[in-house]
Amino acid sequence: MRERVLHTGAGGLADYEVLEMLLFAGIPRRDTKPLAKSLINRFGSLAAVVEAGPDALEQARVPQGCVRLFATLGPIAQRVAQGARPERLVLENWDSVLAYCDVHLAGCTGMHVLFLDSHNHLIADEDMAMPPALAQPRPDLPAVKQAVSRLLQRALALHATSLMTLYLARDDEPVDPIMAGDRAFATALGRAGALLGVDVHGHMVVGQGQWRNFSLGEQPR
Known part of the structure; x- marks a missing residue:
């Protein structure tokens, strides 16, 4: 034997x-x-x-x-x-996202995309390189469309049913101007995601001990 x-x-x-x-x-x-x-x-x-x-x-x-x-x-x-069967993180509201930032993204900067399944379990957290044209006060429309397309293609490849975007500001970056500049991108992403069956929960900017967020159709707060 x-x-x-x-x-x-x-x-x-x-x-x-x-x-x-x-x-x-x-x-x-x-x-x-x-x-x-x-x-x-x-x-x-x-x-x-x-x-x-x-x-x-x-x-x-x-x-x-x-x-x-x-x-x-x-x-x-x-x-x-x-x-x-490791326990998968659940990101079901902004408070849980902030807690995730504190624990898992401390010291990180730049744009992150959190891909989620139908129960809001985190599938993947990936950096997203923001093209310079997208970071302008008035983002270039073709650059916005290209970034949205690339991000949604990645969501489909991961079989994600929803996502949220997150910008972690540097110490010298005020959050309000960043939120204002990201609004066009986040709005376009939410509208395009709805056409593909990917629910975009919203966009958040975190920095300098502050945070701002908005969902599609809402004003930043």
């Missing part, structure tokens, strides 16, 4: 064979197959054996070394499962 595991992995083993290998760690130099089969028959499955309490295992004549081993397997399996 050890040769099978080395060549093909443990995925093809029956429950009693996996249990046989586990028992061998606590019962060296003995044939553990009879006990493994007996435990499967008694408890019904490998999972039931591992989850059985110490008293039940001792009554089934499982050696103390194996009882202690089985007691650790459940917590280990839960920890592995949690690691395989």
Whole structure:
């Protein structure tokens, strides 16, 4: 059986064979197959054996070394499962975005795009290089259209159903002029996103201990 595991992995083993290998760690130099089969028959499955309490295992004549081993397997399996499914951030309002900035974007500057799924879970946070023509008080219309198109193409590639844009100002950048200059871009993005089924929650500027935001159709605040 050890040769099978080395060549093909443990995925093809029956429950009693996996249990046989586990028992061998606590019962060296003995044939553990009879006990493994007996435990499967008694408890019904490998999972039931591992989850059985110490008293039940001792009554089934499982050696103390194996009882202690089985007691650790459940917590280990839960920890592995949690690691395989990391908790995804939920950005469902401006307060959660500000908290995200404080924790994950401290010291960052420039434009970020937060791509979200249908439950507002964060899929990706990506930098967006702003063309100089877009950062002018009166942005160049072709530059706005190009930036909007590029951003929405990225949203579709990520299978994002919504997004929000975020500008992190430098220490020497006042937030109000930035918000005024970004309004044309954010408005165009919201209108284009609606045509493609991508909900644009809005745009936020953060800097100098202040923040401003607006959603499509709202005045900055």
